Amino acid sequence: MIKFTLRRLLITFPQLVLLSILVFFLGSLMPGDALSGMIxxxxxxxxxxxxxxxxxxxxxxxxQYRDWVVAMFQGDFGNxxxxxxxxxxxxxxxxxxxxxxxxxxxxxxxxxxxPLGLISGRYKDSLLDSAITGYTYxxxxxxxxxxxxxxxxxxxxxxxxxxxxxxxAAGLEPGSLDYILSKINHxxxxxxxxxxxGLVGTVQYLRSGVxxxxxxxxxxxxxxxxxxxxxxxxxxxxxxxxxxxxAFFGYELVxxxxxxxxxxxxxxxxxxxxxxxxxxxxxxxSVANVLILFYGFLTxxxxxxxxxxxxxxxxxxxxx
Amino acid sequence: MVEYLLEANSLTTSFKIDxxxxxxxxxxxxxxxxxxxxxxxxxxxSGKSATAFSLMGLHRHARVTGEVFFQGxxxxxxxxxxMNKIRGGDIAxxxxxxxxALNPLMKIKHQIQETLRIHGTGKKSERxxxxxxxxxxxxxxxxxRVAEAYPHELSGGMRQxxxxxxxxxxRPKLLIADEPTTALDVTIQAQILDLIRELxxxxxxxxxxxxxxxxxxxxxADRVAVMYAGQIVEVAPVRELFMNPQHPYTRxxxxxxxxxxxxxxxxxxxxxxxxxxxxxxxxxxxxxxRIPWISAEEHEHQPKLREIAPGHQVRCTCYKNFHLNTSMDxxxxxxxxxxxxxxxxxxDRR
Numbered sequence: 001m002i003k004f005t006l007r008r009l010l011i012t013f014p015q016l017v018l019l020s021i022l023v024f025f026l027g028s029l030m031p032g033d034a035l036s037g038m039i040x041x042x043x044x045x046x047x048x049x050x051x052x053x054x055x056x057x058x059x060x061x062x063x064q065y066r067d068w069v070v071a072m073f074q075g076d077f078g079n080x081x082x083x084x085x086x087x088x089x090x091x092x093x094x095x096x097x098x099x100x101x102x103x104x105x106x107x108x109x110x111x112x113x114x115p116l117g118l119i120s121g122r123y124k125d126s127l128l129d130s131a132i133t134g135y136t137y138x139x140x141x142x143x144x145x146x147x148x149x150x151x152x153x154x155x156x157x158x159x160x161x162x163x164x165x166x167x168x169a170a171g172l173e174p175g176s177l178d179y180i181l182s183k184i185n186h187x188x189x190x191x192x193x194x195x196x197x198g199l200v201g202t203v204q205y206l207r208s209g210v211x212x213x214x215x216x217x218x219x220x221x222x223x224x225x226x227x228x229x230x231x232x233x234x235x236x237x238x239x240x241x242x243x244x245x246x247a248f249f250g251y252e253l254v255x256x257x258x259x260x261x262x263x264x265x266x267x268x269x270x271x272x273x274x275x276x277x278x279x280x281x282x283x284x285x286s287v288a289n290v291l292i293l294f295y296g297f298l299t300x301x302x303x304x305x306x307x308x309x310x311x312x313x314x315x316x317x318x319x320x
Numbered sequence: 321m322v323e324y325l326l327e328a329n330s331l332t333t334s335f336k337i338d339x340x341x342x343x344x345x346x347x348x349x350x351x352x353x354x355x356x357x358x359x360x361x362x363x364x365x366s367g368k369s370a371t372a373f374s375l376m377g378l379h380r381h382a383r384v385t386g387e388v389f390f391q392g393x394x395x396x397x398x399x400x401x402x403m404n405k406i407r408g409g410d411i412a413x414x415x416x417x418x419x420x421a422l423n424p425l426m427k428i429k430h431q432i433q434e435t436l437r438i439h440g441t442g443k444k445s446e447r448x449x450x451x452x453x454x455x456x457x458x459x460x461x462x463x464x465r466v467a468e469a470y471p472h473e474l475s476g477g478m479r480q481x482x483x484x485x486x487x488x489x490x491r492p493k494l495l496i497a498d499e500p501t502t503a504l505d506v507t508i509q510a511q512i513l514d515l516i517r518e519l520x521x522x523x524x525x526x527x528x529x530x531x532x533x534x535x536x537x538x539x540x541a542d543r544v545a546v547m548y549a550g551q552i553v554e555v556a557p558v559r560e561l562f563m564n565p566q567h568p569y570t571r572x573x574x575x576x577x578x579x580x581x582x583x584x585x586x587x588x589x590x591x592x593x594x595x596x597x598x599x600x601x602x603x604x605x606x607x608x609x610r611i612p613w614i615s616a617e618e619h620e621h622q623p624k625l626r627e628i629a630p631g632h633q634v635r636c637t638c639y640k641n642f643h644l645n646t647s648m649d650x651x652x653x654x655x656x657x658x659x660x661x662x663x664x665x666x667x668d669r670r
Contacts, residue, residue, distance in 0.1 A: 216420065217415060217416075217417060217420040217421045218420065218421055218422055218423040218424070220378060220415070220421075221413075221415055221421045221422070221423075221483070221486070222423065222434075223378055223407065224376060224378060224407055224408060224412070224413040224415075225407065225408035225412075225434060225435040225438060225486065226403075226404040226405060226406070226407040226408035226409060226435065226438045226439060227404070227408075227434065227438060228401075228404055228438075229400070235423075235426075235434075236423055239425050240423070240424070240425060313425075314424075314425065315424070315425060315470040315472070316424060316470070316472045
């Protein structure tokens, strides 16, 4: 198992190198650079050119890439030209917020999605199942940001029970109980916006998994052994139906880390998604590159996580 | 009545197709004595497996009527809880396809111990060793290791032995074997049949052996019931059936076996297929469309099973004048059978 994980991580490395080259190359194809947005008619063109040379922005992309990689191995991820701060500092602030948001969302997705899927599959074609299935169709058809806006309007504006922006109330001592409670309070609306829409896939997968497993020969054999209904569902049907969900866990979690851009925007939540959009539009490539690399790394990590979880729940996948 | 281990009378199992119920098992009566092997023979879709599943009450969405007496009690009157006690206990089942019959996520020993626990066989502390014993009993080498294995680590033959071990775990009085060798390759088939025979002798249980393989029937059965389109068309002791088959379907089946006498000639094939459940003509002889050269007058309107010799029953009167169609060329029969199928709409049955 450990060997398998190590091997997987080792394969990750060339994938990351490839990804970074690709990202750098594509970035160089885009018109403009970090300085083009700052051009002030009062600054002489020679001065800007000198600045470009100093920053190495006039070098071909592969030279820039080399410089970038060399610096990175020395622990220097560069400065954000737009924020005038080290890239890692800029990202670091936002990263934690996004991680909390994703974890909270995933938790709610499984907390609500798993029971809904299992119930819907077990009581197929019942009134309850129709209601749940109807909800999933509605969820599939609703864009997350629209749903987020609706929740924001109802609970944030109309009833005013939850804050409508930010990740924490101003003026609180970090680490204090009030600070943590305020953080959670700010998380509730965005994470429910993500989860209530995000869980529909899980529900439908699980529903069809349960329905499929019910018809399997081994379920028939279990019934022929005299296994009672409850045990039949828990031990034979649900366990088999949940495998695809478990396999998706890694992707789900990582997908949320990179995919909550719209919700972060709706709730003005200072996360990585918002930062990413901003860095692209300002041509702040030193931030964008690190972010893309980070997302790439997360995706590969998510695949690894999925593989590991899958090998735990399904003995057929277990690697010796 | 006491002399029979199992006595099913007028067992009828209907499935719902497009809102209407159609009987897949139609008025089937079978009797099995202790220590007797009754073979239930027929081609795919004739209702053999549906009969077996009905006996154990395993159908979820079917309507089952009639009576099934087992040890003096009508199983069809039992509720789910009472049936769970009998299923896997006094009546156990061997499944057709060992590749799919075991839960892929459970260790072999847990799948065996599950049935031991449900039926309270052995003390908790003894179950581990009894599991190994069972695996050894069904001829699995190194049973200690296999007990710890998952199904995917075993071959088809080994898995079928595990399925059999599960079936005999609680020393059942009736063993239902649903095509136990169909999914196995030929060399393994003989071994598995020997094993079932041996275990049956050992346990003294009655066996309902479902198969479409007449070779298996000849080797294993004491009596044979031939099923066609949901009905039993002929019942006879095994020797009698092979030496003196009466019903046109039985005779066609036997004639479809390759034999030495017919060496060099074309293999006999019964034209057409079993009619679809919801497109079947329920009046008259159900085999009539597949033997179109027999005139309608020779069939009964409502064919009944009649005893023609002690222990030998045949349905419909058409057997009296039946001759195998050897003169007529196959093309003509095929055409008539095809025309008939077109009328039926060729709906497949589940």
